[in-house]
Amino acid sequence: MKSPINARLWRGRSLTARVAVSAIVAASVVGASVLGVSAASAKGKSAPLIVWIDTARVPYEKAYMAANPHANIKWVLYNGNENGTGVLQSKFALWNRTGWPSNAPDVMFDSQNYDAVQLGSAPYNDLLNLKSYVPAKVLKNFAGTSMKAGCTTPTGQVVCLRNDSAAEVLWVNQTLWNATLGSGTAIPTTWSQYLADGATLTKDFPGKGYLIGSVGDGFSIDDYFLWANECPLDQVIGKGKIEINPDSSNCTTIMNDIDQSGDLGKSLSDTSIFSLNEDDVVMAPGALWEGLDAFATGAKSTPPSTDMVAYPPLLATNGAKVTGDLGGGLWLVSKHSPNPKAAAALAQYMATSPNIQTPKVDAGLPQYVPDEASYVSSLSTVFGNPTETEATWKAAAAEVWDGWSPVPWSTDNVWASTDLAAITASSPATAASQLLPYAEALANQARLAGYTVKSPNSTVATGS
């Protein structure tokens, strides 16, 4: 059987025309391969440092170039590996097979907390161990356990520098709080008080749709509720070993509390925190940067941030003073950089210099403690109750629970693909009923990534 396309295209054309068409096709194939070869030529000594940043880091680039106008740096924009898109993973995997090209990045900004440890461990092993390049006293000055939790591989290499803290606090719209629950009502300090306030808002203001947060995102339940309550669903306990225990009371208590409050789908919105009407949000657990992002100034339907006050993170159900973490960036240095010293120095500058780590170029609180004081005090006119907000920020940055380990899969995405549909359905499933499916899906991802799963729950442990 003859293809109709071929017949129509070729029939009735002269031989010359056919040869011409074929020659064009052949020439473009050859041309493309020649270009590919010339791009891979060797890197000269005066070659610029290549730095990959995302669009939100462009102000960093401007600030750096203003302070060092003669720096020989080539800035390249990429998506910052956002939402686990795995740009670095795929490029590195290819380069590890084909050789690292001269235009590979020396320094990278990465918005995914868990990337550094994956890219710095086998089979990748592509990140520079910064222990020998960044002074120990600088490394010691990053807040709390942030370096241990996000930047240290199970074999003890330091493979990144933390950019900003993304610790979670309790954001309260003080104006709306006073108008609804009343200025005399105490701000909640525990999860059960917080959930009870949500029930009160639903009961006392029917039809108003006042909110105390959202469960409409992949990150809401696992980062706000589970991580912040020391729920062990993502705890690496050794090289290639992870513990996943959905039966722990650190997980079940908070989930049962959510169910008993009746807040799901009511004061806990099923719409993403970034899509709902921020004017209805009385309070919400959220990362530090959300104060300048979700609750930004000026825009319609967002409260001015002078209404917003950051209160300390809610105490975990087990009484621990810990919080979760959402976002925050990392600075990575390639092990394949021809100039590792300069590359590491640049990463250190970006993560620690007061020229960079100021509110003028950055939305987040620096994780580098010496920069925090001047950063926080410069915010005094931005938020309501600056004293409370400043104290909260400084404290929370050091309180992130380090038992939610960086792993080569996105726990947010696993929640999104496993449980989000059920919890946001018009008659939502109970939060407690989602713990086991979530843990099983996490365990399957762990096994796919070559981890051994330890769990007292046999379904999670065996995956059947």
Add this chain to the structure above:
Amino acid sequence: MPGTTAVPPVRYPPVEGLRVEGRRRDRPPAGSSPVAGYLFVAFYVALLLCIGVAPAVYAIALALSTPGGVGFGHFVQTFNFFEFAPAFEHVFEFEGIWLASQTFFVVLLALLVHTLKRRVSSAFRFIFYLPGAMAGSASAIVWLFMFTPNTSPWAFILHGLGYQVLPNTVSPGNLPMIFAIMAFFTGAGGWIVIMYGALNNIPDELIEAAQIDGSSPLQTALRIKLPLIRKWVVYMLVLSFAAGSQLFVEPQILAVATNGEVPPQWSPNQLAYYLAFQQDNFNNAAAVSVDLLVIGLLVAVLLVWRGKLFSVD
């Protein structure tokens, strides 16, 4: 041979069940040289070897090379991944919905359009083809709007089904149907045009003879036209099955757009991509790709054999 053209004398294209008088294709048309034919085929063969056969051979070699020599270790390992079986289940469910609806509607619409006057039918073919102008990624974005209850023009249907927010629509159970809807509208229009072309290949004499014998339009469509385009339907199934089993772009884009509601290993092709580019394990990825190749080949051979695709008469 400048100056000479290779236009064969006008004649009816060969159609199954019909004998065309005179010489068939056993000899090249007078005046043309076999060298030119080989030359043109050579270009295609060269490209096929470079970008079709060589990567497949490389994949098979990668999949079979284990630390201990040649073996099926990577096949066994990937087969035992929890994500392996669901990925194939997802794709087969998707293909079941998609291929059944595509075959039914494409044949039905092509037959209907073929009964219309030429000018009216070309307008319809154009309309059918329009959604196909948006290929994979673009259609995924457009459908994302259609499936989001707060933005969709079909919000009342989505609300009627109990979907209030996007996560409700793209719940795990709905995904095969969602991708089938996307694939149907992307591909059906093009196939209707091709089926219409096949129907045009049926000689007018044959249709007229049937009508003189008292065949109704419905009988003509089902008893005369349909059997004569059967090979084209099989051809559509072979190509569509292979394309569908390699489903990748749509779930990948939907995963990004919904911040992960579609798992990164939803389809076997995604699983292979994930293994290669998120875990740096090209051998396991190659094993999954070879599985896909084998399944695609088996189905193609079965359809070609049962559908007598390559038989001349």
